Amino acid sequence: MSDLPSFLRTTAEEAAVLAGEYLQKVFRGQMDIDYKRDRHDLVTEHDRAAEELIVPFLLERDPSWRIIGEEGGALGGDGPVTWYVDPIDGTSNFAQGLAFFCVSIGVAVDGELVAGAIFDPIARRLFSADHEHAYLDGEILRTPQAQPAAAATMITGYPTARDLEADRETALGHFGDLAEAFSSLRRTGSGALTLAHVAAGWVDCAFGGSVNPWDVAAGALIVQRAGGSYEPLLLEAGVVGEHLAPAFVAQGPGAQYPALDHFVEQFTRVRVSS
Template sequence: MTAPNPPSPFAAELAAALHAAAGAAELILARGGAANVRHKGRADLVTEVDEAAERLITERLLAAFPADRVVGEEFSSSQIHSGRRWYVDPVDGTTNFVHGHPFVCVSIALWDDDGPAAAVIHAPLLGEVYHAVRGGGAFRNGEPIGVSAVDAPSGALLATGFPFKAGKGDLDAYMRLVADAIRATHDIRRDGSAALDLAMVASGRVDGYFEIGLAPWDCAAGMLLVTEAGGRVSGWPGDEGLPLHTGRVLATNGRIHDWLAELTGAHVGGL
């Protein structure tokens, strides 16, 4: 008889993250305040739902773990990269949300000084909830997920996002990279949510993902999902810091990682 797996040391944290994400997902589905849009910058939108969801998530996380810190997209005055901290994106894909496009999610991740510990990505309009804890595998709606077995770029489907925010990279140069990636693969998807792009890698729906100009809350949860699903996450060639700090992420099923690093490395100087 096989012994049951021991409970995760982060079971309480995962439960708190799932509870917080579910509350924020209800706000997204209700869409109250979705039409009240402010512009933080060109094509960088925020709604009343973003702000209400982040307040709810923060309240629920700190009620469970009052000594922890929360780094959220809307209200954090500084980024924190040490100790126990929660990276929160209350509505990843706000532009999608404003337009009624379903690729919208809540992204919550706990990190400590050993790296990512627990992660939840809740996509209410898709009816999908992803979660992972360190050393415990990755799951979608409670079922285990894993990365794809594609081992050749010619058979790969990739995902990316565009550097549309000022100061996040040269768009024209980036599109030359995208063009080369399209020529070498089956195709590329641009879904407008970094967290969901990473979840798609973890679940084997796409084989690789690359992007620049990300904030920690964009990728903190998805990075754990990918590694727990058997994939690989790294920075771009030449990066000295972690992707969480540099905002430049490569995530793949592992089999095409070296190729994707070589491809992006050929363009990195122009970005």
């Protein structure tokens, strides 16, 4: 069906807004907080509640759809359409009352990303993409030219606790090099919303070194359809889908950042050899 990507985009938008409106109501309220792997990996009662809004909404549209959620794992059928659902990307921010988090929903058909949506419930900005375009609040989105490094802003989640544990001195050295190379270097705590900001041209580039498919499935496509670049890193040979890579670099058009290129080369070499 030729209009399937458009239908999937609209469905992703509706599901993201549904969960986002719930999150807007409970933001900065009292909440129960648990931890997954360690103190850096939070989950709240609202992560689960938001995902429990999204999953039935999708399966009512088509029970054959397969859904991979951050909280609930794999559900649904075994058809060619797979959804990647992150009910709150930026849970630590959400739990602390910091308004930089989002709902991220991406969808692939036979392993290839075809649509997705990211909703920022506090700013009430809806980013999305299909096979033709990226959109911001329903209008076609085009990424402006990236600025020179001396005027550019980079967002990253690096170094993570894992990077510091592996080699603290090297990780902090890399971070320092990037801080010197760019006008601004930020750690914002939401990979999906970071990618949306790259697509909008609000930041010039981003690096993620420890991501999951539900973190980036929507954002990767939005960046690409808006005219930016999304480069998956450490993607295993034979694996279809850039959203399955554990790391990425995203940049606006025309970006030329030698310091970032050098860092990525070193980062990739270390991860491959470890």
